[in-house]
Amino acid sequence: MNKVAVLSGDGIGPEVMAEALKVLDVIAKKYNHTFEFKEGYVGGIAYDKTGLPLPEETIQLCENSNAVLFGSVGGPKWENLPPEKQPERGALLPLRKHFNLFANLRPVKIFPSLSHASSLKQELVKDGIDIIFFRELTGGIYFGQPKKIAEDGKSAVDTMAYKEEEIKRIAVKAFEAARLRNKKVCSVDKANVLMTSILWRKIVTELHEKEYSDIELSHMFVDNAAMQLVRWPAQFDVILTENMFGDILSDEASMITGSIGMLSSASLRDDQFGMYEPSHGSAPDIAGKNIANPIATILSAAMMLRYSFDMDKEASAVEKAIQKVLKDGYRTVDIMSEGQKEVSCSMMGNLIVERL
Ligand code: NAD
Numbered sequence: 001m002n003k004v005a006v007l008s009g010d011g012i013g014p015e016v017m018a019e020a021l022k023v024l025d026v027i028a029k030k031y032n033h034t035f036e037f038k039e040g041y042v043g044g045i046a047y048d049k050t051g052l053p054l055p056e057e058t059i060q061l062c063e064n065s066n067a068v069l070f071g072s073v074g075g076p077k078w079e080n081l082p083p084e085k086q087p088e089r090g091a092l093l094p095l096r097k098h099f100n101l102f103a104n105l106r107p108v109k110i111f112p113s114l115s116h117a118s119s120l121k122q123e124l125v126k127d128g129i130d131i132i133f134f135r136e137l138t139g140g141i142y143f144g145q146p147k148k149i150a151e152d153g154k155s156a157v158d159t160m161a162y163k164e165e166e167i168k169r170i171a172v173k174a175f176e177a178a179r180l181r182n183k184k185v186c187s188v189d190k191a192n193v194l195m196t197s198i199l200w201r202k203i204v205t206e207l208h209e210k211e212y213s214d215i216e217l218s219h220m221f222v223d224n225a226a227m228q229l230v231r232w233p234a235q236f237d238v239i240l241t242e243n244m245f246g247d248i249l250s251d252e253a254s255m256i257t258g259s260i261g262m263l264s265s266a267s268l269r270d271d272q273f274g275m276y277e278p279s280h281g282s283a284p285d286i287a288g289k290n291i292a293n294p295i296a297t298i299l300s301a302a303m304m305l306r307y308s309f310d311m312d313k314e315a316s317a318v319e320k321a322i323q324k325v326l327k328d329g330y331r332t333v334d335i336m337s338e339g340q341k342e343v344s345c346s347m348m349g350n351l352i353v354e355r356l
């Protein structure tokens with residue numbers, strides 16, 4: 001039994017989640033699998049119902065599941081709550097921490113039929129882009145101690161620290177993923193300046209020599225990587241990097257695709273448990289209108305099939321169905337262009353299901 005905790009959250013979360021569940025139901029029937037979906041409250045709605053953005057019952061539900069499918073949280077209604085009660089800070093970050101989700105995977109993909117939406121020149125993206133980031137998520141400068149502002153308010157310190165084990169486990173994930181793709185990893189660091197980066201490069205290189213010499217490994221300084229992403233993004237396949245560099249570079253890369261409604265993500269740990277979510281927020285401006293793009297959430301569900309349930313062929317079937325719908329000219333409003341057919345959120349889900 002594949003148990004999935006379904007945390008739809010706020011704003012467009014429930015709308016896009018409904019379409020992902022439709023797709024998973026069809027996958028279950030077609031490939032003879034059983035999924036057990038159990039819903040839990042998270043974010044603003046959880047605060048309204050229980051007084052907490054991440055109630056204990058929701059944590060329990062996730063603990064008793066093999067994977068978490070997450071919609072989005074937040075909205076103006078909860079913006080003025082104290083920090084620990086706010087949907088994003090009080091739910092999303094604690095969930096990642098509680099479950100020790102140290103590997104953040106963010107695919108950055110431009111489907112050739114959507115290349116016009118990119119912020120880059122057509123000649124750079126017309127054949128599509130297919131990059132996946134492996135960002136270390138629980139270490140580095142966001143967590144290192146000491147981290148404080150001095151009592152006189154005139155100086156401050158953050159600490160960037162990494163241990164061998166923390167580097168190794170995310171590197172293993174990146175190399176393993178590269179084996180299922182084009183066998184290319186680019187490790188991004190700042191080894192000309194930072195001690196943590198010198199260690200990072202050493203550990204990645206040793207691991208590569210010992211266990212992954214079939215993969216083509218390159219190293220790039222983070223400032224150069226930021227330039228190369230907009231100069232020639234097609235050169236990249238798997239990008240492996242630490243927490244802060246990954247935060248910045250994956251956001252930069254996501255803009256190359258032109259639509260936040262298409263970007264999925266996964267946060268994983270050592271076993272197969274993972275949390276899967278679209279990269280976008282709760283989009284309060286379009287919530288309740290049935291016009292949100294559900295593709296990011298459906299692609300996140302496909303990642304769940306691949307990484308938590310070893311269902312690679314099923315995940316590919318979902319991705320192909322999405323490509324087919326786009327090729328057939330169907331678009332939600334955020335990716336709409338002249339000559340295409342505009343469809344609602346639920347219609348987009350139905351069209352993907354039809355092509356499965
Ligand atoms: P957002 O991603 O919600 O929206 C940014 C813009 O993109 C909006 O114009 C929105 O309409 C559009 N958009 C987003 N997703 C879309 C989709 N699937 N289809 C079509 N258009 C889409 O970011 P924001 O406006 O900065 O934040 C809104 C709320 O979401 C805030 O409360 C914020 O804290 C929260 N947020 C939550 C998460 C999360 O749950 N992981 C992430 C980011 C922001």
